[in-house]
Amino acid sequence: FWLKSQPTSGWGRLMPAQRTTPRSNAGFLEKRIFFIVLLELGVVSKAVITLDRFSAAAGNSLGSSTSVVLQRHSIQTLDRGRIESGNSVSLTVTHKTAYFGQVQLGSDHQAFSVVFDTGSGNLMVPGQSCLSEACMVHSRFHEMQSTTARRISCEGNDVHRELEPGEDPTQDEVTITFGTGEIWGQCWEDQICVGNVCDTGSFIATTYESLNPFKLFDFDGVLGLALINMSQGSGFNLMSRLTEQQALRQPLFSVFLSDSENDVSEVTFGEVKKQRTSSDLVWAPVARDSGYWEVQMEDVTLDNKKQDLCPNCYVAVDTGTSELAGPSHVIEHLENSLNVKPDCSNFNTLPQLGFIVAGHILNLDPRDYVNKESGKCAVSLMPLDVPPPNGPLFIFGIPFLQRFYTVYNAENRSIGFAVAKHEGQIEENAGTRLINLANMPLAPAKAKAQAGPQQKRWGKLALARTMVLNRKNKGARAKQGKRASPGLLKQSSGSLKIAGQGKGKAKRKGLK
Secondary structure, X not given: OOOOOOOOOOOOOOOHHHOOOOOOHHHHHHHHHHHHHHHHHOOHHHHHXXXXXXXXXXXXXXXXXXXXXOEEEEEEEEEEEEOOXXXXXXXXXXXXXXXXEEEEEOOOOEEEEEEEEXXXXXXXEEEOOOOOHXXXXXXXXXXXXXXXXXXXXXXXXXXXXXXXXXXXXXXXXXXXXXXXXXXXXXXXXXXXXXXXXXXXXXXXXXXXXXXXXXXXXXXXXXXXXXXXXXXXXXHHOHHHHHHHOXXXXXXXXXXXXXXXXXXXXXXXXXXXXXXXXXXXXXXXXXXXXXXOOEEEEOXXXXXXXXXXXXXXXXXXXXXXXXXXXXXXXHHHHHHHHHOOOOOOOOHHHOOOEEEEEOOXXXXXXXXXXXXXXXXXXXXXXXXXXXXXXXXXXXXXXHHHHOOEEEEEEOOOOEEEEXXXXXXXXXXXXXXXXXXXXXXXXXXXXXXXXOXXXXXXXXXXXXXXXXXXXXXXXXXXXXXXXXXXXXXXXXXXXXXXXXXXXXXXXXXXXXXX
């Protein structure tokens, strides 16, 4: 049956070497009957895994594609904001938004809700041995229920050896620290299914999660989709594994996010969905080896006019960040230039805010960069100061991703941007969002912006440190470790959440 089945949408695939048997009506009927039997038995997902492994072993170059529907969850928080009277501050209501979907782990397909996060590189879910309150309110991975689970080393390289008999497992755990908390975790290898694409990969099962902020999350964990430099090793990087195995139709994934109930948000692996776009894709190469999906940004524009604000800046495209962020002196200049009135009296006359990437302006409308709530308005741009050589850095978070369809090509190391096509969208408006500079000469700004003080607001958005610790006992927790590729912490539910997990290995000596 498996050798005769033609490729179908997600559950069957034909091996190239077996295309000698012509398809007949009898064979087609046999496949339909067998599929109905699988549905009745509830083992369709097992058939998918068996077939995917069989095809991958035979070097199937056809690959497949799969989409995961994402749920949107928004909360309201009170943030401090400056007002025109000088040092006074006001409390403004802002919306923090997260999108998450489902993955399955283990031979028994344990389901977890995770954020598909382009700003981190590892899959992290609560583990069975985690008894902290933050873990107990979420789904936990029960390794004893999976016949294929295997405990592996967290050494931070590509040799993920199985722990030897008698070896103390507490000497090999990963610790990820945050501005408001931390997690400890073990490294495991098991089946990982995203949609109908399954493979064997490595992930982190937490053994401890601090109460703040992890208990506040609606989702169980994070699936990192950053480049391999951000992962603990190639076995931890989903796209690296799927690309190497040629498991996908194309070595890429795409993200469509919507703030409307009329659209279905989704992340798609192996395919670009043209029906989700209102423009051609504009491709930009990944600029650096930081592990982030980051590109060079030439400048910032207001109504398509250059502001000469941030030459040689970089921008990271981050599906795990709920806001737009940038260097504090740039944000301060934009706030002054935009002059958003607290009473929203000039909201309808505010300019488009644009970013020049790959010779094109990517424009946002006022609704995308202004928080408008209960008749009050405030610029919703978060100050972020990342020191060189990693900065200055902008972050394209969810407000940007709700307006632009993004494609991440792991093999070519490039990012594609297209205007997202939403239900009820006016096509004429799409033409103002993505503008080719070759077709529209830009006039420089009249005055160059003066850089303001570099205000380090690490309480809102900070660099994360990731350390792999080899402990002598469970009670000994490391205070210092090797600085990893910086990750980003983003505010969610009033607390900081992870959006970046660097890789690193602590020294065996000198740890306390």
